[in-house]
Each structure stands twice: as structure tokens, then as C-alpha cells.
Amino acid sequence: MSEQKRSPKSRGYEMQKRAEDVQRTRQRIVEAAVHLHETAGPAWTSISAIAARAGVTRLTVYRHFPDETALFEACSGHWLSRQRPPRPEEWGAIEDPLERLTAGLADMYRFYREGEQMLTLVIRDQHAVPESVREAWEERTRQYAEVLANAWPEADAPVLRAVIGHAVAFSTWRSLCREQGLRDREAVEFMVTLAVAVGSKS
Template identity: 80%
Template structure:
């Protein structure tokens, strides 16, 4: 009996498998870059190191991500997708300014604690981060301050907004909680008291 020939796999199957392989390779590259950004920092993350960790060549990395901005955008999106992000839309629904500030700062400080290592390294190596990524991060910070400040009657006071911006900053959380040993809740109370004092001065 002659051996039955196997029918060739449909072209659609081959194309789908190739697309899946490409997707998996891209994901490995992104995960390798995120790991390196969060352990060594962006300034010390080279294409060679990413290629080695993801098991591909430098050319493959460049084929998937032709420039730094594309790679950083993919890394940032992947890392953020794994975090419980701050929810300024929920703070904005709170009318009382002190309650809104307390809720917003507690939410931000929770996020800072969970993502501390990555955030600290990205801020440390800010000059190595592509400008569009830096601008997006700065804009996000401005939005947080806008939501927190708008509940106050003195919302347009530049000093009040500056103090709220200081309270909402990652560096302020790190100074109070890591350097001085406060809990997140204690740090929130300290900053709320400071903002209330500034708001009452006018």
C-alpha cells in the first residue's frame, strides 16, 4: 500500500503562525527591555543587552523597533498595563477640596510604592528617555495637579498649585516615606496639612 501523502497546510495557517511568531518575538523584546529598565535603568539599557536577554539579534530588535521612541512607548505601555494606575477621574468627583486631595494623594502614593523601583530609575535616567515619553509623563503629572487643585477656592493661586504639585510628586513621597520613614497615610496627612495652611493664608 502506498504511503498516503499528507496534504499541505493551508497558506492561511502558515501566515497566521508566522504572525504569531513575530508577535511572540516582539513581546520577548519588550519584556526584556522592561526588565532592564527596571533593574539597571534606561541609561544602562543597551540594544545589545535587550537582544541578549530576549534571545534575538540586534537586527531583530531594530526590525521590530526602528527607533528608541518606539521601543520606549512599547515598554511604557507594557509596564503601565501591569500597574493599578491612579484614578484622577474618581478624585474629580469629590467636591470637598481636602477630601479630594487626601484621596488623590493616597491613590498616587499607593501607585508610587508599587512601582517605586521602575519610577526611580526612569526619573534618575530622565535624560536617556526620549522626549515624547518625557513629555507624556510630565503631562500626566500636570493633569493630576489640575484635578487636585481645581477643588480649592484659591485654585488659581500659583503658590497653592506649586505646593499641591510638590505634594503630588514622586520625589516628595520618596523623601517622606523612604528617607523619613513615614507611612503613606502619615505622608498624606502631612501634605494635606501643608496645603491647607497655604490655602488659608490668603
């Protein structure tokens, strides 16, 4: 059937189908990149490997994602959409500083445990992560620490802020719970106790 003989409805259907095919291809690329980041790590994930897993060519990958930053941002968003990120809007509403810190750290440590494999490899391979993606992660972590610190009367005390900043770091959770064998609850209690000791001296 020639272009002239096709009805507007037929052309509209074909355009919609092409758009859906493009979106499905893009999704396969993103899912392939997420899988490789989570199993091999960003530093060991090449465009060729992503293309092979997604069943497309390298050119197709670049057509959808012209640079690494665009691909990383899409991967980060897709991975986070499948997680249960920390909810600072919930524990930030708790007025008591100890209760807020306990709730916040429990929420963050739960997230760290659930996302441990990806977070471990991404942090290990930070040198291969685009700067904008690293900065976004660091900014989120700073915001979590800010919400927790602001509940304390001694909120401006540098040492207290340092302790809370240390407490919210993924590396702290990993050290306490993976390397030292504490359970999440025990790690939370330890960091809260440390914050109380520091806060009382501020």
C-alpha cells in the same frame, strides 16, 4: 508540497502562525527591555543587552523597533498595563477639596510605592529617556495636580498650586516616605495639612 498544491486554508494557517511568531518575538523584546529598565535603568540598557535577554539579534530588535522612542513607548505601555495607575476620574468626582486631595494623594502614593523600583531608575536616568516619553509622564502629573487643585476655591492661587504640584511629585513621596521614613498615610496627611495652611492664607 509546492506553493501551487497548498490549499488556501494551509496558506492561511501559515500566515497566521508567522504573524503570531512575530508578535511573540516583539513581546519578548518588550519584556526584556522592561526588565532591564527596572533592574539596571534606561541609561545602562543597551540594544545588545535587550537582544541577548530576548534571545534575538540586534537586527531583530531594530526590525521591530526602528528607534529608541518606539521601544520606550512600547515598554512604558507594557509596564503601565501591569500596574494600577492613579484613577483621577474617581477622586476627581469628589467635591470637597480636602477629601479630594486626600483621596488623590493616597492613590498616587500607593502607585508610587508599587512602582517605586522602575520609577526611581527611570527618573534617575531621565537623560536617557526620549523626550516624548518624558513629556507624556510630566503631562500626566500636571493633569493629576490640576484635578486636585480645581476643587479649591483658591484654585488660582500660585502658592497653593505650587504646594499641590509638589505633593503629587514622585520625588516628594520618595523624600517623605523613603528618606524620612513616613508611612504613606502620614505623608498624605502632612501634605494635606500644608495645603490647608497655604489655602487659608490665599
